[in-house]
Amino acid sequence: MAIQSMDAIIAAISAGKFQRSDFNKNALPTTAQVAGQWYDLSTGGGNPIQSSIIGAGTNLTFQAISDTTSVTATTAALGGSIATTVFTDTTHGTGRFTVGSVLTGTGVAAGTYIVSLGTGTGANAGGTYNVNISQTVTSQTITATQTPSGIDHGGIVSTDIKHIANASMFSAAATTAPAVMMLIDQIAVFPISSVTTTGAQTMLGTQTLPRYADGKGVRAYLVPSVVMGAGTPTVQLSYTNTASVAGRLTPASPSLPIINTTAPVGSIPYSGTGVGKYGPFLPLAAGDSGILSVQSVNFSATMVSGCMNLVLCRPLLTLPITTVGVASERDLLNQLPSLPRVYDGANLQWLMYAGAATPVNSSFYGNLDFLWG
């Protein structure tokens, strides 16, 4: 089945093949967004809660992302405790702890999750993390469950085909306009904690894209899950394109992407203005139209500290916000005929181009309408 006419749309809506999803994503919680740079709002709070899967997993290892994906991190046995609102990963076990990770263990209050990093950077023994509920939990194994927390789009509809019918968004927070929002389907992530290593680092794991399996239209961007140190290296990917040609390189001319001096959590750290600034996606080699897999990432110099993540995604639509308080609305059938397709399992998140200095926690409300047939 597929939507092939206006009548089919009416019939689909009448049959309940329609979903409205409201969301309210917040700008970055700790650092004001800089005009001219791109940001990944999946790392921001609000509704839905921030993704905890960005930054989770194993260094350089491919992690497919669908809306139901769940991974874990643990302390070692007797290696974790909570005192008031501080969780201490005294002896680290597996995986990486991230903001948004839901914690479980004997005596851990239901609904406990990490709200911010303390001294913890994901996997460092002795690292601390701030949690939402004050409590006392004695030393034991504490497990973190990490999920992508994308915008709900109506669940699995196969064999029907799902589309985005409408999109709207606005912010009433001062100096949040102008801005451009880009809806993406996050497909996969490679956490990169080896940020002091220079030269090509080989990506690990079997890379099977859960959606867009041919790689067409799939793009890559970098985003820190732990604030980066002061290094400003260039970055270059080696990847396989949609024609299955391996060894394709991020072009070095006119410049490789250059990491910004300041790269907070959630920023796309090679975006901005000037030489070596791109955004939101890493440029592809000439003639390429997507990424099928990534062989390596190469930083030219150390970034001193932090955790970077290479995310593969498929952009779906853009929504410009022109004026504070004024809703930007897009009818994707009549106004901008496109009806972007949403695959089963899609993890829908927003990227944001800040057109003005955007205060922390600025609130962006909107809704998406989906229909299928």
Place this chain on the structure above:
Amino acid sequence: MALRNISDLVAAEESGRFWFSAWRKTPTQTTGAGIWFDLSMSPGNPVPNYYAASPNIAIALKQSTDGGIPHGGAVSPLKKHLKQFTAMTATATATPLPMILCDYLMFYPFVDMSITDAQPMDNTVTLPRSTSGVGVEIMPVEVAGQSGIGNPKFYVQYTNSDGVSGRITPTVACNTQVVNGTIITAAPNTAGSAGPFLPLQPGDRGVRSIEAVTFLTGDVGLISFVLVKPVENIAIRTIDAPAERVPFTDFCDLPVIEDDAYLNLICCPQGTLAGAPLHGTITTIWS
């Protein structure tokens, strides 16, 4: 029966299967910029709803008993849709004004913000519409003024739309707005704010009932937790012209309105709406 095509839309109108209602709300409260506000509590037409009932006991809201914007009565086994939606104001300071038409399903009155233990809810009454809970949101509305000092935080334990109990929302922060009708988790720049509706536990697609509310820090004030299903948006941009939305031809949807739906509005002002008349209409159609 149900709408199957554009011809059915025309036929429904020609057969008189449509309804036109006008609404008017004039808030008396000093609303805050960027803080969502529940217009159901404001004077006008339809008459205000004050969420007055026994604390923590679920109460259903229905057109037939509680009012709200009329939408044409029960039409089952036919199916009713929103065909047109307009809104306007002549008060310049009230614009721009995004609004959402919601079906208010049920509420839990007078939840006490000063209690920091889990406050259990009585769910003898269940959802009257959207009974599975898919797409149902939790909207916390201030009904007795808080102080807002320190942005009190709370979370809600609920049963999701799959019937799974014990689900827990992320912890959310209250704003500092003290007037009744404020949606207490909405703020333009507050850490932990969540907009008009609470975020759900990852993976959940709606709420069937609220089991308990827990404030992590106490405050004065009372909140009613309202379960709503958003129906349609509209955004007044200027005082020069009404905002008009024809769901099917302007936007690719035709929101369904269930029999006995209690329809009312929430909005996100840019400043105070006190004394600002807000007008509009809805037209429904069924087949």
